[in-house]
Amino acid sequence: MTIPSVSPRGGKRLTVKAMAELLNVSTATISNAFNRPDQLSEAKRRWILEECRRLGYLGPNAAARSLRTGRTGIVGVMLADNLAYSLTDPVANEFLHGVAEEFDRRQLNLLLLSSHDDDPCRNRLQESMVDGFIIYGWLQESATYDRLLRHNKPLVAVDFDLEGCTWVNVDNYDGARRSAEHALATPPSNVAILGLRLVDSDRVCRVRDRELFNEVRAISVRRLHGYLDALSTAGHTVSPERIWSTPTNNHQDAYQAAREALTSSPRPDLLLCMSDRIALAAIQAALQMGLRVPEDLRVVGFDGIPEGANIHPSLTTVYQQSAEKGRTAARIFLGEQEDRNVLLRTRLLVRESCP
Known part of the structure; x- marks a missing residue:
């Protein structure tokens, strides 16, 4: 016909x-x-x-349909980092996978938004297209929060606290403290901490006298406090000179921080690392310097990404429920779970790098 x-x-x-x-x-x-x-x-x-x-x-006409129903079937996921970085970060990937599982079940679509987009016209257009927002990670620019709140649409925060908004977090303090307590059961001579985004700097640096980010917003500062409290209880002190901050969770920055720490004097025999990527880079740097892990250097990570179990020596780490964070945030957004703050527990995985 x-x-x-x-x-x-x-x-x-x-x-x-x-x-x-x-x-x-x-x-x-x-x-x-x-x-x-x-x-x-x-x-x-x-x-x-x-x-x-x-x-x-x-x-x-999708726009006309949304005017009739009041919904577009699209949920905006606002990412603290740019899209390319978020899609290569294993923790962010697991989180997005968890969100997608729940939205696939309800036949909803995701619109990935980056807080690094500084085009106001494009921002307004994209944000008008969605039924609400899930914000993943701390956005340093507070104006972005204010803009999203003005939409008066459902909003769930993940990995930080936002006043007036339901949040889903991991117990970063408890996970870091328990991992440090495990490592300190065998007393070290010298401890160094390889942190992630502890201070406002775009370079690998030591904390020294720099001002730390707000603990309520920066999960890394919560991890730092967990480490320091465990160290203090065990009678150890770590000066700001022995704490490094990396601006991104990538191999290059992590490797640089690890090399600086391992060539410092006195050389640490225990590294507490705020991500598995940092810890894996530290193990690589140590082995290339002829150090034995764990005999000369013990390393502890945080995240529980699969790569940590597949290397030798395998990585002792804190497993956080990254995919469950995404599923929980999605269920709260969809009204399928009670609208209240959720703090997910972590689990210590003891492996070869710090037995």
């Missing part, structure tokens, strides 16, 4: 009703061809789409 070519009257955009009349089918059939392909045979769906394309009909 072939439909003669037509032009919309007065050059106006074709509607779903007009297309239904032209193709002699119901408006629901046209809508299903675009939005619910499982409701039609493949042959019929293909025919409808081909005819719509030939006649210049682009499909049901």
Whole structure:
């Protein structure tokens, strides 16, 4: 069957009703061809789409549909880091996987947004398209929070506390403290801490007299306090000179910090690392320097990414429930879980790097 070519009257955009009349089918059939392909045979769906394309009909108007229902079926996930970095970070990947599992089940879509986008027009357009926001990670620019709050849409925060907003966090303090207590059961001679985003610097640096980020917002500062409290209880002190901060959770920065720590005097025989990526880079640096792990140097990580179990020596680390963070945030957003703050527990995984 072939439909003669037509032009919309007065050059106006074709509607779903007009297309239904032209193709002699119901408006629901046209809508299903675009939005619910499982409701039609493949042959019929293909025919409808081909005819719509030939006649210049682009499909049901999503913007108009959202005005009728008040929902677009799209949820914005605002990322503290840029998109390229977030998609290569194993912890962020697990979190997004957890969110996607829940939204796939409800046939909702994700729109990944980056807090690094400084185009106000694009921001307004993208943020107007979504039904609400899940914010992942601490956004240093407070104006972004203020802008999202002004939308008056559902909002869930992950990995930080935001006043007036339900949050999902991991117990970073407890996980860090317990990992340090395990490491200190065999008393070290010298301890160094390899931190992540402890201070406002875009370079690898020692903390020294720099001002730490706010503990309420920066999960790394919570981990630092967990380490320091365990050290203090065990009678150890770590000066700011022995604490490094890396600006990103990538191998290059982590390797640089590890090399600086391992060439400092006195050389540490215990490294407390605030991420598994940092810890893995530290093990690599140590082995390349001829040090034995754990005989000369013991290393503890934080995150529980799969790579830590697949190397030799395998990494002692704190496992955080990254995918569960995503699932929990999504369920709260969807109203399938009580709208209250959630603090997820961690688990210590003892392996070869710090037995």
